[in-house]
Amino acid sequence: IFFRFVFMSKEQPKTSGKASETEKSRKDGDASDEITRLPLVDADAAFILGRGGKTKDKIARVSGAKLGLPHGSLTLKIEGTPEQRRRALKYCKCVMAQRVGPVRIDESSDDGDLTIVDVPQECAGFVTGTSGSFLRHVEDEHRTIMFFTGYQGKDHVKDNDVVEKLAIFGADRGRIGSKVKVLAAIESKLPGHGTKDMEDHESESEGLATDTLRLPMEEISWALGKNGATKRKLARASECIVEYVGSVVFMCGTKKQRRAAKEYLQWIMQRLGGPVDLNYAGRDDVSLISIPQEAVGYVTGVKRSTLSRIEDDWGVFMLFMDQKTEGKRDDDEQLIIFGPRRARRGAELKIMSTIEGKCPGCVTKDLEDTISDDDWGTDVYRFKEHEQSYALGKEGTTKRKIARAAACIIEYVGDYALFAGNRAERGRGRRYLDWLLRQRSGTIYLDDIQMEDHADVHRIPLPSDTLSEVVGVKGSGLRAIEEETHTFLFMVRDKTGNGHLLICAADIANRRRAESQIQSFIHEKSNTRSGRPDRGGYSNWDDWGDWADYDYYDDYDYSRYGKYRGKYYEGDYKRGPSTSKGGKHHSPHYEQWYQEYGKHMPQQSKGRDKPPEDADYDRSAFEKSNKISDPVPVGKGKGKGKGKGDMR
Incomplete structure (x- = not known):
């Protein structure tokens, strides 16, 4: 027995009376692979699935196990290693316990995946968010799963000495990130x-480990950036968890990551005084690119908007070097790029493309078709006439689609396509682009693809009567699936003229998602034509009736934190930085916190309350109680008297 839960409720969750069963999987003869089965009732099944299946996916993501709940079944199947299955079972029982009351977790529940955070009772509702919205945001960001595990009752006095226990489950790094966020x-x-x-x-x-650094309070807004953009840029470039707790900066990661985050932060503070002179010799996190003087403004953008967008897209940190020379200023400005190798190369190619757009030939004058022999490198392809616009797509959508599917850095610089990454990534990128361009000249045949040589391609035969519906008008059906699943889809024909759809992606999970969606669509259309009842594309969670929209946070509002929400969510915290008199809900750090997290809090309703449409009510009484007079057309009223204004 690895854990024990005590359910503090009058009602216990109903089960079928069967304990979870473990059986050896015969797949591939591997005795280390096992399956754990957990019997459920309808309500438990709905809770574990969550809204849109998100709770089940979250448990699988945090535990590393594979969870399956077949259509209409009440038995949850958990696959994986013994440790993965043990953790998944533990998280499932926490979710089921949440349906009927709070969860109690003791020390035996710690399977090397648990961190407990003390939350002052008066902050519990604030930390939870409406229906758990803030906790859900933290879980999604750091790949953890969290539960409140203590309950003192209504008679306890609310003060800072009375705390709630917040249990955080997940990997070490994810738990640290979630903790500092809380x-x-x-x-x-x-x-x-x-x-x-x-x-x-x-x-x-x-x-x-974790390092801390206190900043002057007046510098926090600069270090945070608009809506937390600077902080996120620091975290992505250094690959370190960066969080501001009041005026203290928490930096969590390896020693190399923490050192990089601290140095980047110091350089950002120095930038308040102008360009920064950096000694980057010997660093392995730096790329340097020269920018012609006439292109500096174009690359930078208005108020640094272009550089900021590239930083956000690639997760890097960029600065112009301070060139202090006695004579005339050099013709080229030096832009220094900090971050992981892959991110730096992506940002560098984007800068090259921007320079070429301003100064044609400046970057491409020495380029030619090449395929690098290095494991990590850059391949170059020169577009033929009219190919580039087709390969780019509307607002660059086609280029981004191919790059995502191939997991390759692809950028168009002038008349050239540059592919950066390892050898396999560059090969996929060139191959997908070749297949895309071959569609312009006519039909592609299945024998030309050589499916047996490409493990990154799935094939689906398409019935002739559903082919046009799957493809959609001008390919709109395929484009929607590509966008959602990050795949590259296109049609081919075999020797007999039958159509086949090829699903291309580096990630097998994305290929399977796309294949599942297409097969479901084909099945739905076949049922419709044959006259059989059409289920309308239902998924597993649609079978649980009134429980279908539940997730494991919903009951926080009533069974656990209802008493908090009235106090902490009906005041100024709804509106973010308040302008109300007194501002008693304000704290010196609130504006900083609201900038980054306020969007996850409920918003204050504006304007007068209105009666529901089609309701049976006394209109005159309603208007009297709300002081509403007959509306006056916009611009027709005079003054600000009752009934004279603009009734928008």
């Missing part, structure tokens, strides 16, 4: 709660 939310509600006596700290550990 600490930031607590700090915004109770300034100084966790940082009052905190000093700067730098860990000597080479592995996963």
